[in-house]
Amino acid sequence: MKISRDWLTDYVPLPDCSPEQLAHDLTLKTVEVEGYEIVDSDVVFEIDNKSLTNRPDLWGHYGIARELSVLYGLPLAPVPRVARPPSATGLVNLADPALHRRILALQCTVDSSVPTPPWLRDRLRRIGEPSLDLCADLSAYVMFSVGQPSDVRTSGDSIVLEIPTLIPSRARRGARTEASVRQEKGLDTQRADQAADLFLRLLAETDPSAAALGEEDLVLAPTRRAEIEVSLTEIEQRIGLRLPPDKILRILRALGCTAEITGDLLRVVAPTWRSTGDLSLPVDIVEELARIHGYDALPARRPVVELAPRSRLPLSRQVREVLAARGGATEVLTYPWSADHLLTACGLDAAVAIDHPPAPERGRLRPSLVPNLLEAAAANLRYHDEFSIFEVGAVFAATERTSAGILLAGPDGIDLFRRAKGLADLIRRYCHLTALDLAGTPERTWADPSARLAIQPGGALALVRPSVLRAAGIDRGAVACVELDLDALRTHPSRENRYAPVGDLPESDFDLSVLAADTVPWSQVADTATQANALVRRVAYLGEYRGSRIPAGHRSLTLRITLRPQAATLTAGEIATARSEVLAALERAGARLR
Structure with missing residues (x-):
């Protein structure tokens, strides 16, 4: 504007x-x-x-x-009042209560040959409005003066100026215009009088021969002045400053409000031009006082920041986040009871029976998450060949405990077992457990004797027996499961933070495939390669291979060595030297280049 x-x-x-x-x-x-x-x-x-x-x-x-x-703090000149013509009828085309709040129509005689005064035409031009004819220009001038749109209907030397006040939600039915913009904001019905007075005064000044013949005024829903009450205490609390009562009254009365203070209560009656939704709540009065007083004049207080120790998430929540965000597994939710045939196949004795079971064959609460995870796996294997799922929830044996169960399904059992071991290690590392050791033989009937490990304290990691898989309806691939008793695990009181600067020089890496005996664990290979040269930053496991060309009792390990430069970008010679030293160290540890 x-x-x-x-x-x-x-x-x-x-x-x-x-x-x-x-x-x-x-x-x-x-x-x-x-x-x-x-x-x-x-x-x-x-x-x-x-x-x-x-x-x-x-x-x-x-x-x-x-x-x-x-x-x-300057005086405001009022819009001059003029004598209004006598009442008439038939000037308003249409009065719709669903569209109009008020329609004021004036009939005037006008000399169509009278031009628009240069000063008025120049003012309209300065704000980007074209000049058309005297009556249209006067109507536009009135709108840009007091904000009230109007329409001019011409019939010979007679015109009818119609000044409508529309319901805001019904104001814009067609193209967006200067008039519709103002109507849709919510004009008060009393503003039509200002527009009529200003139009008649300007018409008389520009065309002395003009005469006002009649006026028709239909008020359908007059604007009521909003009444608002707010306490001085609330004003002080919201703006952080106690304004003197006389200043509060002076500001509000200058804005056109009627205001009075009784004790701690401020009563305000808003003017009609602020009562169409603008001033309606106590916070609106607070805002008026704050902005006129000046936001820059309000006291600035430095915020007080109190740091409190961050409460640690429950271990069950931490396990969920680690498995989902870092382990890439999908969480499932199963019922707290298990199918009898799966309990029997897993060798589980459910001590807690249900009085009114959901089904005859599901009358006992689950003592382990494994049977339900196997049932979920059977349902998902109809659509996917490989996936990882987990559940964290209550199990019911002698007592109720919180357990975490992880299931991995896929074609390669060895790969599944290693990935399951990796997920258990993720939980140990990122949940900051004091201990999570994999050693020994678990007492789990569902565990395959060929690939199983006990987890201390309280858990097991193993491939699932083929007979248990058949009982669950799984007839292809392999399944590995991890079971953890979360109530038995303990976490460090705080995590260990280590600063590691980010390098500003590009890293280099190379892959190696080495032949190692089954008796040489991966951890020994990784540690040996890491310590072989000062430039070695990371050693990553890429995979292993067993085949006809690999001697019995051996496997081919593929690893990726990442070198980080220390002072300058690595040269080909430095990379070759590091590679030779890594190979020499691996050969001394029992892993030679394949």
Whole structure:
């Protein structure tokens, strides 16, 4: 929206200040001024429409002038009242209660040959509005002055000026226009009188022969003044400053409100031009007082930040996040009871029976998560050949305990066993467990004797026996399961943080395939390669191979060595030297280049 400084001076004697200062004061306390330009020695301000979308009273020069009079404590000239023509009927085309709040129509005689005065035409041009004819220009001038749209219907030397006040939600039915923008913001019905008075005064000045013949005024839903109550204590608490009562009353009365204070209670009756949804709540009054007093004048207090120890997430939640986010497994939720045939196949004795079971064959609470995970795996193997799922929940044996169960399904049992071991290690590392040792033989009937490990304290890692898989309806591939008693695990009181600077030079890596006996564990291979050269940053496991060309009792390990430079980008010679030293160290440890 464009606002002319010369136009504003019709209503308020502006202070002798620069356009920059005027724009700054308006932006700080009322609307956002995006900039200004000099047009014919006038200053035209560009106001951001979004900053006044809830202020229908500001969509005209008179509304902005009213704000400036409050900001600078200057008198505001009223819109002059004029004698209105006698009452008439038949001037209003249509009065719809579902669309209109008020319609005021004026019938006037006009000399169509009278041109628009140059001063009025120039003001419209400065804000980007074209000049059409006298009546259309007067209607536009009134809208940009007081913010009230109107329509002119011409019939010979007679015109009818119709000034409608629309219901905001019904205002815009077609193209977006200057008139529809103002109507949809919510105009008060009393503003039509200002528009009528201003139009009649300007018409009489520009065309002395013009005469007002009649007026028809249909008020369907008049705007009621909003009444608001707020305590002085709440005002102080919200703005952080206790304003003197006389200043509160002075600000509100300058804004057009009726205000009085009784004890701690402030009663405010808003003017009609602020009562269409703008001022309706106690916080609206607080905002008015704060902005006119000046946000920059409010006391600034440095915020007090109190740091408290962060409460650690429950171990069950930590396990869920590690398995899902780092382990790539999908969480499943199963019922707290298990099928009898799966309990029998897994060798589990369910001590807790259900009085009213959901099904005859599901009458006992689960003592382990493994049977239900096997049932879930059988359902998913119909659609997927390989996946990882887990569940964390209560199990019921002698007592109720919290358990974590992990199931991996796929074609290669050895690979599944190693991946399951890796998930158990993820939990140990990222949940900061004091201990999670894999050693010994677990007492689990469902565990395959060929690949099983006990987890201390309280758990097992193993491939599932083929007979158990058949009982669960799994007829292809292999399944590995991990079972952890979370109630038996303990975590460190705090994690160990280590600073490792990020390198600013590019790393280099190379792959090696070495032949190692089954008796040489991967951990020994990884540690040996890591310590072989100072440039070695990481040693990653890529895979292993067993075949006809590999001697019995051996496997081919493929690993990736990552080198991090220390002072300068690595040269080919430095990389070759590191590779030779890694190979020599691996050969001494029993893993030679394949």
